[in-house]
Amino acid sequence: MSPVAAPRSTSADPIAPFFGPDYGALVRTDPQIAGVLLDELERQRGTLQLIASENPASPAVLAALGSVLSNKYAEGYPGRRYYGGCAQVDAAERLGVDRACALFGADHANIQPHTGAAANLAVFAALLTPGDRVLAMALQHGGHLTHGAQGNFSGTWFETLGYPVREDTELIDYDRVRDLARSHRPKLIICGATAYSRLIDFAAFRSIANEVGAYLLVDAAHFAGLVAGRAIPSPVPYADVVTLTTHKTLRGPRGGAILCRAELASAIDRAVFPFSQGGPLMHAIAAKAVAFAEASRPEFRNYATQVVSNARALTTALAQEGMRPVSGGTDTHLAVLDLRGAAGVAVRTADGVKVTGREAELRCERAGIMLNRSCVPYDSAKPMVTSGLRVGTATVTTQGMKEPEMHRIAALVGRAVRDADGSVAAEVQKEVAELVDEFPLYQA
Known part of the structure; x- marks a missing residue:
């Protein structure tokens, strides 16, 4: 169906719950967008989805995303907002933070980042000064664009070095990582990737970071859900900071989150707000809370x-x-x-x-x-x-x-x-x- 054609569905249709509390209103007021939504649902239902960074959120998550919390402006954090009328959104964010900390065993969580990239930007802002040196997986070997791509903030404002995988095994060469860290003395070391399929030895990275006095950031955007589900080991005991996305394997709404040690909590929070973001997306935060609860179940x-x-x-x-x-x-x-x-x-x-x-x-x-x-x-x-x-x-x-x-x-x-x-x-x-x-x- 063309995006501009009349939609085939009404609010009585059984698929309506996947489009928010009043899909019928969308059909009546904007049939073109209603058609786009229907076409996308048909595409997702009718094709095989093998993109590693995608996962369908539950109806409960979608319900929170389409909720009245989208209407509320809430700059700041629970109990210290810059707007009145925040009691309910405070409750939603506190639930989300508590659930994230319990799910991952973290000291502190910030669930306001709009994306995983925004979460990484906040970590750089909290821990580094422009010009500082960062060691991360080379992009062509599986690293993410926020780990040093020249067109990205990470490669523009910071001196980034890439560690490769071995040519014979295509696995991370931890001896090579250690040698690079000793030679270049980075202030931040990043492990985690967007196209690396093997387990990462977080203890080895912690040892290297300790040896050169660097912070250790684990970018768990891709595998956070596997950690939550206890299918792979957790980086939280080893990392100073863990960033993650709430979609992908965690199966929540599109968004980001940051986990960190207690002593870094204030710096991380300030780097999210007011440094890099303004008003949080409270409907997305509520949806993240729903996803954390779902991920805690057997x-x-x-x-x-x-x-x-x-x-x-x-x-x-x-x-x-x-x-x-x-x-x-x-x-x-x-x-x-x-x-x-x-x-x-x-x-x-x-x-x-x-x-x-x-x-x-x-x-x-x-x-x-x-x-x-x-x-x-x-x-x-x-x-x-x-x-x-x-x-x-x-x-x-x-x-x-x-x-x-x-x-x-x-x-x-x-x-x-x-x-x-x-x-x-x-x-x-x-x-x-x-x-x-x-x-x-x-x-x-």
Whole structure:
């Protein structure tokens, strides 16, 4: 359906709860946007979601996001706002902070950051002065743009150095990290990444940071939900500060949060407000509180464990399709696949043409499979082209899929990636639709 066409739904439709308390009002007053929302729901329901940074929030989270708390301005923190009438939003934020601290075992939590990038900006502002030196994972090896990209605040205002993964194992070389830290004496060391599938040795990073007198920031944006679900070890006992996003594996609303040691709480809070943000998004804060409560339940632990099991199964099955797992596999929710294959044997189309990450992403989307291109370590292709793909299992696990479905998904991805002329896209798309119909998203 075109975004400008008349919507097919009314407020009586069973999907209406996913659009806020009065979807009917939206239909009446802005049918174009109502149509966009319906189209997006259909896209999410009708295609395979393998993007590692995405996860569908629960109806309870969406209800909080669409609530009247969006109306309230509340600069400041609970009990010390710059506006009157904040009793209820204070209660929501206190609940969220208390739940975050309990969930992660942290001394202090700030849940106001609008995004993970905003959370990282606040940490830099709290702990560093422009020009200070930062050591983080090299972007082309899996690091995030807020860890030193030249177009980002981190690479513009700070002297950033990147540590690589080993060329032979594609794992973090902790001896190399230590050598770089000793040579350059950074004030901040960052571990955590956006495209690294293995567990990180937080104790080793803590030891290195102690040796050179640096702060240790763990960017847990991708794996925070796995920590909350006890599927992987927690960085909180080792880090000075942990940043995270509340979507991705945590399955909450889009947003950020910061956990820190008690002695850094005041500096972190001041760096969020008033330094880098004004009024908090109180509807999002309430939704974060809902997500923290959901992540504390036993069923979420089962979910997090299944996410990792599914990722391992999917990675193994994609390797059988000729897509070599970077570092040999995964311990988390995501995998990076090298389309150049093992021993340089590239994934190719029927006529023998090699497939790039960009081409593979577009072919998969044509077939109803959503994933993204990714650089692989020591990649010779340009960043907008790449030689790899990144896949994640958070969403399909939320839908209830398990290991058998991962093998089906891998076969579909393999067929789509090799489909140079689009001749099998419709057939793959049909099989994708059949699979997701077995595990419906937002079943009314």
